[in-house]
């Protein structure tokens with residue numbers, strides 16, 4: 001391919017819409033263009049990268065024995081109603097784009113494909129003799145993300161590889177999960193990424209065991225906690241830990257303390273010398289359920305801890321979905337939702353805030369669901385709000401003065417410095433990660449809901465065991481840029497680079513240079529190298545800059561030395577240069593490329 005024919009449009013300045021390096025570079029180097037919020041056009045260079053990533057994913061999926069397929073993106077609401085996910089995905093904070101057709105039938109644009117594939121399995125699979133079987137596809141998914149951002153990292157239309165496996169037993173599902181985990185490891189390695197498998201929350205997809213693959217990068221939206229010996233790594237959404245011990249509070253009895261304008265933990269500690277772990281803070285939320293219930297929730301936490309909304313949502317869904325339908329959203333309770341906001345002494349609330357504050361608010365249930373984190377309930381004696389502006393209680397205890405002990409759960413975020421559950425003397429450290437893949441053991445949740453059954457070896461009828469396995473193909477490509485770039489631009493790993501080599505004609509006015517460059521270009525092409533020829537009538541400096549910006553791994557420069565039979569070879573990563581005879585450099589280049597394509 002000739003650069004003159006590449007429709008290469010690079011930007012000199014950083015685009016204002018981009019906050020992180022990979023997003024900035026993909027825009028500047030002419031890989032993507034924004035069409036609308038979270039919706040991007042993949043320009044020809046990007047499409048080459050995505051095809052290379054897809055080819056690696058395909059090879060590794062095929063090697064596991066999975067069959068490639070292509071499922072519809074338009075999905076009937078009925079399937080999602082049968083699995084019980086329609087409301088959760090379309091109402092409240094639901095992320096499914098949905099519409100009505102001309103017959104007023106409801107449809108959704110696929111954010112994921114468990115329902116469609118399970119309905120197919122119900123149709124196609126009859127006997128244990130057909131099992132196990134796995135199917136995968138690579139296609140665009142649609143999710144109306146609440147906060148689309150960072151370019152391809154969180155799009156509303158993006159490319160995903162999703163795979164689904166069906167089994168006759170839980171053991172066979174666990175075996176396949178292991179096979180997929182290894183295949184994923186190979187995929188990310190081959191794409192030149194450093195990725196880490198971590199324990200994950202199973203979220204709205206459901207099921208039991210699940211692991212995420214995280215590309216470590218400062219711009220990652222996820223926080224990973226891991227032990228120094230590598231025996232434990234988990235997404236913070238899921239991570240469990242032993243909190244650092246609280247400092248004991250010395251107080252003989254419970255007294256009132258005047259705390260004017262000290263409505264934050266920090267102000268309270270500054271003014272009175274408390275440690276945050278001696279204080280109980282209260283968080284008020286509203287949980288909305290499918291059947292219309294808006295349930296106020298009061299959570300008590302130790303002052304040095306943070307609420308983990310994923311854990312709390314999971315607990316609410318698990319305990320109440322049976323009675324109230326799926327949890328649709330969990331949001332902060334705003335004073336404006338109350339009939340009389342002046343009842344709410346924000347910053348001075350205690351765990352025993354009376355239900356009376358909810359009186360006269362017809363949209364809300366009339367009493368709080370009261371919960372506490374284990375670490376809050378474990379405090380013998382603590383400081384907490386007095387439910388009156390500018391006052392706290394010091395020396396409060398659960399079970400005394402009307403402070404009923406709420407139900408205790410794990411609803412806090414594991415933090416850096418916490419202890420490992422199995423070995424509390426080992427502390428956890430944290431790093432940021434970009435989730436590029438997620439694998440689940442779903443079990444029988446979907447097969448039971450959608451009646452996907454088979455006859456087992458004993459002739460009995462049972463529901464299929466299921467796994468599902470996703471890779472964000474477009475997110476992965478951008479994550480590669482996040483891990484591989486420098487000041488001058490992108491530094492693509494060879495296996496996913498749009499082109500492996502660019503041959504640069506320093507001056508197109510010099511026939512000797514043009515002739516030699518054309519010859520080298522043809523030769524590289526003939527030997528199967530993905531090569532570009534920069535034949536533009538531009539200054540050499542401009543061409544070098546562009547080659548660096550778009551991140552081509554190797555640059556072969558045909559310049560003034562051409563007359564004497566000397567060219568220059570530059571490796572993008574590390575910028576090492578060497579001069580030599582074309583034949584010698586070409587041989588070295590081809591040999592090195594062969595290794596690099598294999599990720600060596």
Ligand code: ATP
Nearest residue numbers: 152153154155158160435436437438470471472475
């Ligand atoms: P996240 O937690 O980042 O929202 P998720 O857990 O909802 O992602 P999955 O349902 O596990 O995502 O989807 C499989 C993979 O698809 C993810 O591991 C991720 O790489 C990719 N992915 C998910 N959402 C997006 C998105 N909005 N844009 C680009 N890629 C995405």
Ligand code: MG
Nearest residue numbers: 212435437438
């Ligand atoms: Mg996920």
